[in-house]
Amino acid sequence: MAYSEKLIEHFNHPKNVGTLDKSKNTVGTGLVGAPECGDVMRLQIEVDEESGMIKDAKFKTFGCGSAIASSSLATEWLKGKSIDEALAIDNMAIVEELALPPVKIHCSVLAEDAIKSAIADYKSKNA
Amino acid sequence: MGSDKLIYLDNNSTTPCDPRAVEAMLPYFHQIPGNAASRNHPFGWQAEEAVDYAREQISNLLAVESKEIIFTSGATEADNLAIKGVFEMYSRKGNHIITLKTEHKAVLDACKKVEKMGGDVTYLDVKRDGLVDLAALEAAITDKTVLISIMWANNETGVIQPMKEIGEICEKHGVLFMSDATQAVGKIKTHPKELGIHLMAFTAHKMYGPKGVGALFVNRKNPRVKVTSQMDGGGHERGMRSGTLNVPGIVGFGKAAEIAMQEMEADAARLSVLRDKLENAFKENLEEVYVNGNVEHRMPHVANISFKHVEGEGLMMTFNQNIAVSSGSACTSASLEPSYVLIALGLGDDLAHSSLRFSLGRFTTEEEIDRTIEMISKGVNHMRDLSPIWEMFKEGIDLDAVEWSEH
Numbered sequence: 320m321a322y323s324e325k326l327i328e329h330f331n332h333p334k335n336v337g338t339l340d341k342s343k344n345t346v347g348t349g350l351v352g353a354p355e356c357g358d359v360m361r362l363q364i365e366v367d368e369e370s371g372m373i374k375d376a377k378f379k380t381f382g383c384g385s386a387i388a389s390s391s392l393a394t395e396w397l398k399g400k401s402i403d404e405a406l407a408i409d410n411m412a413i414v415e416e417l418a419l420p421p422v423k424i425h426c427s428v429l430a431e432d433a434i435k436s437a438i439a440d441y442k443s444k445n446a
Numbered sequence: 447m448g449s450d451k452l453i454y455l456d457n458n459s460t461t462p463c464d465p466r467a468v469e470a471m472l473p474y475f476h477q478i479p480g481n482a483a484s485r486n487h488p489f490g491w492q493a494e495e496a497v498d499y500a501r502e503q504i505s506n507l508l509a510v511e512s513k514e515i516i517f518t519s520g521a522t523e524a525d526n527l528a529i530k531g532v533f534e535m536y537s538r539k540g541n542h543i544i545t546l547k548t549e550h551k552a553v554l555d556a557c558k559k560v561e562k563m564g565g566d567v568t569y570l571d572v573k574r575d576g577l578v579d580l581a582a583l584e585a586a587i588t589d590k591t592v593l594i595s596i597m598w599a600n601n602e603t604g605v606i607q608p609m610k611e612i613g614e615i616c617e618k619h620g621v622l623f624m625s626d627a628t629q630a631v632g633k634i635k636t637h638p639k640e641l642g643i644h645l646m647a648f649t650a651h652k653m654y655g656p657k658g659v660g661a662l663f664v665n666r667k668n669p670r671v672k673v674t675s676q677m678d679g680g681g682h683e684r685g686m687r688s689g690t691l692n693v694p695g696i697v698g699f700g701k702a703a704e705i706a707m708q709e710m711e712a713d714a715a716r717l718s719v720l721r722d723k724l725e726n727a728f729k730e731n732l733e734e735v736y737v738n739g740n741v742e743h744r745m746p747h748v749a750n751i752s753f754k755h756v757e758g759e760g761l762m763m764t765f766n767q768n769i770a771v772s773s774g775s776a777c778t779s780a781s782l783e784p785s786y787v788l789i790a791l792g793l794g795d796d797l798a799h800s801s802l803r804f805s806l807g808r809f810t811t812e813e814e815i816d817r818t819i820e821m822i823s824k825g826v827n828h829m830r831d832l833s834p835i836w837e838m839f840k841e842g843i844d845l846d847a848v849e850w851s852e853h
Contacts, residue, residue, distance in 0.1 A: 322763075330763055336832055353850030354835055355795030357757055357784065361834035379834035381755060384763035387832060432851075 322384065323418035329388035334395050337377040339363040347441025349433040358382035358426065360390050362433035364397055364405070366441060373397050373405060378433075385423035389413050389430040397434065402441070408434055453769045453814045457652075457807030458601050458629060458748060463698065464654040464808070470701040471656065474694035482691045483682060493693045500700025507703040508646070509637040510663055516683045517696055520660035521628040522552040523676075524647030527662050527687060528624045529556040531673025532593045532645070533565050536622070540590035544568045546578060547790040549597050552647075553626050557595070566590065574792045575740035576605035584615050593622045598630035598646075602774065602787040602803055603739030604748025606630070613642025622671060628652050628660075632706035633745060634714060638663055644671045650695065654808060655702030659695035662686075709808070717806045718746035720815045724804060725749050727819040732826055734839075738788060738801060747806040750774070750788075752797040755836040756829040761802065764825030769818055774801035796835075796845075 322330075341348045346365050352358040359382065365375040376394035380387045392413055397405055413419070413427035454462070474496060482497045484490025498512070505512040518524045533543065545557055547569045557567045568586045573579055578596060587594075594616055599606045609625065616623035624645035630636050631646075632653025638646045649660035664686065665671045672686075679688030728735045734754035753761065758773035774785035784798035793801075804818075830836040835845060 330760075333832060338837065350834070351851050354755075354799070354845065355850075357759075357795075357799040359833075359835050359850070379832055379837060381760075381829075381833040381835045382757050383759040386757075387760060436851075 326385065326388045326417040326419070329391040329417070330384045333378075333387055333391040335375075335377050335391065335398075336379060338379065339365050339375065339377050344444050345441075347437040347439070347444065349436030349438075349440060351432045351436050352382070352429055354381065358386050358429055360386065360429050360433040362390060362393060362430070362437050364434075364437050364441060366402070371401060373400050373402070382426065382429075383423070385417070385419055385426040386429060388417055389419070389426045390433065392416060393430040393434055402438055405434060405438060451768055453810075453818055455804045455806060455810065455814075455818065456770045456772050457810075458604075458803065458805035459772060460651045460657065461654045461807050462809060463651070463656050464702060464705055466705060467655050467698040467701040471694040471698040474697050478693075480693070482693055483680060493691075496693060496697050497691055500696045500703075503700035503707075504661060504703040507632065507636075507707045508663060510639055511666060513684070514663050514666050516662045516664055516686050517691055517699075518660045518662055518687055519658060519689075519692070520651070521550075521626065521647045521649035522660075523687075524649070524660050524662035525550070525552040525626050526556045527673055527676050528645040528647055528664075529553065529560060529593070529595060530563075530676055531686070532622055532624065532671075533560045533563065534674040535672050536592040540588075540592045542566045542568070542588055542590040543593045543595060544570060544583065544586050544591060545595040546570050546572055546597070548572050548576060548600055548602075548787045549595065550601055550626055550628065553595055553597070572790055575743075576600060576603050576738075576787075576791050577740055577743065578607050578612065580608065580611055580615065583612065584619075587615075587619045587621060591619070591621050593624055595624045595626070598625050598627035598636060599634070599745045599748075600739070600787060601629050602785060603750045603791070604629070604745035604805075605739040606634070606743045606745060608743070609641045609643065616644075617642050622669075629745060629748075632703065633710055633747065639665070644669065645673070650699035650702055653702050653706050656695050656698040659692050659699050661699070713808050714746040717810065720810060720812060721747055721749050721804070721806055723812075724806075724815050724819060725751065728753075728823065731819070731823040736797060738791060738793065738797075747810075749804045750801055751804070752793070752801040753826045753829075754797060754800055755833050755839055756800050756826055757833075758799055758801055761800075761822075761825050761829050764828055765821045768821060772803045772805075774798050774803065 367374040376397040378390040410427035410431040480489030480493035482493040501512040631648035644665040646663040651657040736752040738750040788798040
């Protein structure tokens with residue numbers, strides 16, 4: 320299976336790998352997937368209190384190359400977006416950008432789930 | 447082999463054809479074009495002679511009679527012929543077959559077909575080290591059991607089953623013993639008659655011969671074993687497998703058997719040293735490295751290793767431009783099921799997803815092993831830096847207590 324150059328670039332040089340302080344109210348954390356499924360994604364956002372925009376995003380992913388590239392791309396897209404804009408990110412956009420093969424579409428679904436889960440966590444902290 | 451940069455450690459998938467086997471085959475494509483079944487002209491006689499010679503070379507390797515070798519298109523066909531052929535031939539005696547959950551799909555799926563044909567199949571669990579539980583095997587035998595099918599060496603773990611003990615159980619209960627010996631023939635001593643094996647499937651391309659040709663050993667005396675043909679036509683191979691013989695392939699198969707007979711002991715000794723070097727280096731360089739399967743009863747060239755909290759397929763992407771191995775993780779299907787063989791060994795899904803299979807071969811060099819150690823150690827570290835569960839593990843979080851959102 321040949322992967323796209325973009326996917327390989329995100330895999331070899333993933334963007335925004337790391338950990339944000341999940342105890343902060345401005346940070347939302349999403350942890351999705353399960354080790355027994357072969358994919359676990361942890362995606363975090365940090366929201367600027369004044370502007371309400373996402374000012375930072377970090378991830379760590381246990382999974383195949385497509386899962387890692389999907390989460391790396393997701394963090395790139397999240398930065399600078401509002402919460403509503405972030406909620407509008409669709410997994411099919413990730414599929415297109417990385418040219419994911421059909422058997423790897425679930426990786427993009429997981430990335431979308433991770434975004435939504437991180438936002439839900441942020442919202443519950445700031446409700 | 448291949449490009450200087452590419453390292454091939456996937457010899458259990460297929461071995462490169464030995465140049466000496468290639469050379470032996472070449473005349474049989476053009477200069478000697480005959481059909482081995484053409485009885486009335488020199489072209490046919492020459493082809494038949496070449497096939498007879500190859501049959502001798504192969505039977506010498508197995509210490510069997512040349513008439514006991516039935517050529518097929520490969521081990522999958524040989525497995526199918528043995529299982530379905532015995533089931534049909536011995537249907538008056540019984541309809542029960544016993545096999546293992548860790549068998550190759552060619553055996554498991556042939557058994558599933560047999561169930562659809564009215565057969566009754568027991569799929570036995572294995573012990574945590576991959577070995578058959580002999581007491582459970584014996585206990586599973588009924589008065590309807592006609593066949594026990596147990597592989598010689600496992601393709602994923604290299605674990606070697608106690609063939610002698612299984613043969614004794616079969617003998618005691620008057621049950622036929624069939625073995626898929628695809629991964630063992632040509633690499634370790636495989637003399638079926640000494641161990642009470644009545645049928646044995648194997649293939650050329652796992653022992654440095656060409657693809658597209660395999661064989662089934664069928665015992666001819668004490669007992670005289672017969673299988674119904676699964677491929678009907680001209681009545682080739684004593685009526686058990688019709689179809690024009692693949693003369694060049696068979697010639698290459700024979701040559702590969704001859705070479706194996708001369709060299710497999712030295713190959714095995716050299717490769718087990720390299721395999722151990724690889725395994726020990728990973729254990730020294732990295733934390734949380736686990737070797738899967740029994741390490742005492744194991745093929746000399748195989749290592750199945752789990753790198754905990756690293757997903758196998760992702761790990762492979764860190765080096766697969768340079769090194770070819772195979773992964774027990776199958777993150778490509780909707781079900782995301784990892785290797786059923788490793789699961790049958792009782793590995794958690796996480797360790798099964800974290801496994802790589804290294805299978806060395808005749809053309810593997812020490813320099814390649816050194817480069818493999820370096821590149822894969824680096825890859826594991828890269829993946830662990832990316833892995834949230836590695837981070838959680840290092841923080842001392844009990845991963846079993848985490849509520850994962852399964853998808």
